[in-house]
Amino acid sequence: MTIATAEALPDLNPHSGLSQVWTERYTGALMNTFGPPKRVFVRGEGAQLWDADGNRYLDLFAGIAVNALGHAHPLVVQAVTAQLTTLGHVGNFFATAPQIALAERLIGLVGARDARVYFCNSGTEANEAAFKISRLTGRTRIVATEGGFHGRTMGALALTGKSALRAPFEPLPGEVTFVPFGDTAALEAAIDEETAAFIVEPIQGERGVEPAPPGYLTAARRITERHGALLILDEVQTGIARTGTWFRYQAEAREHGGWQPDVISLAKGLGGGLPIGASIALGRAAELFTPGSHGTTFGGNPVACAAGLAVLYGIERDDLLGNVQTIGARLHDGILALDNPALAGVRGAGLLLAVELREAVAPALAEAALNAGFIVNPVTPQAIRLAPPLILTAAQADEFLAVLPRLLDQLTPGSD
């Protein structure tokens, strides 16, 4: 059996100038939703990527916090290959072992006996499922957070707290009230007996890696519980070990009596690069969907679920929770220790970090980093997001720490 790789496609052989050709073809063939691509990549291995011109990069963004085990990890390659060569798809009138095993595994990681999983294909779909579950409570009002991001489909967009993203597509499903993120008193005032659900990210990723203040999620649990509203935690970005615990809320919940949310949304890191999302519901929320309530053709696909199982296995086998904590701290402390005047601080947890800059030079810094062979993300004009593969080594973290001062020195503040 041969597996098609980049090398097997003659057009993609590393060759100077090919990136330019591919970029022109991209522009002619793909809708302009993302702007021109910054690079065309042909191969990845671990935390490294190679572009069509043969240049090597250290990947500190992992395809937007997706490639948990890095690129072409043998566990994922083997799991996907074995599954696809055995059984690739059957649809949801039937069941397969990988989807059942993955659901059981996720329930075990959440640590709740009364949880159930709904599989889909993306983060936005995981939140759509949560949105629909909330409607089945018999209530229709939702509280969401300013600056929050929950996806681009109409339902998830309605919950997204950035009016510039919502405005062109209104009217969106109601009835959504936005509260300032991290403000317990505002939450207290917004939630009442008519609230179906409160949805929140433990760390607002797209907003610029803004962690919820300590105690906020616990207060949200207490307030929603008191009013019979669901607590939906969007862990699409923070889940699957990214911050050093399996799910971000667990770091706080364990210190406050081990509370649980009602719904957890997952995607990004779960499939190690394969598209998969999941909504995990607990208790009564797990019983609200009944046959016909919701569905998907691809959700729970055995190949995607086999990849998910491989990712969870790899995280456990190689103690990546420990690695995330160690390497996350090394990056966090290492950046602060640079004591560079252009730096204002570091936010985040584990391997989801934002390097805060004194000036709005993040796009220029990301560009300079890319040209020097480092992939980072200008998540806001004034912050660079790092979300590398969870397998990042100390030596790779140090490579970035060594180059960062030089990159910062190249920038003229305010030039962007």
Ligand SMILES: *Cc1c(COP(=O)(O)O)cnc(C)c1O
């Ligand atoms: C990325 C993201 C989403 C959307 O996920 P998609 O797979 O792009 O649909 C939703 N919520 C959060 C917190 C995210 O980071």
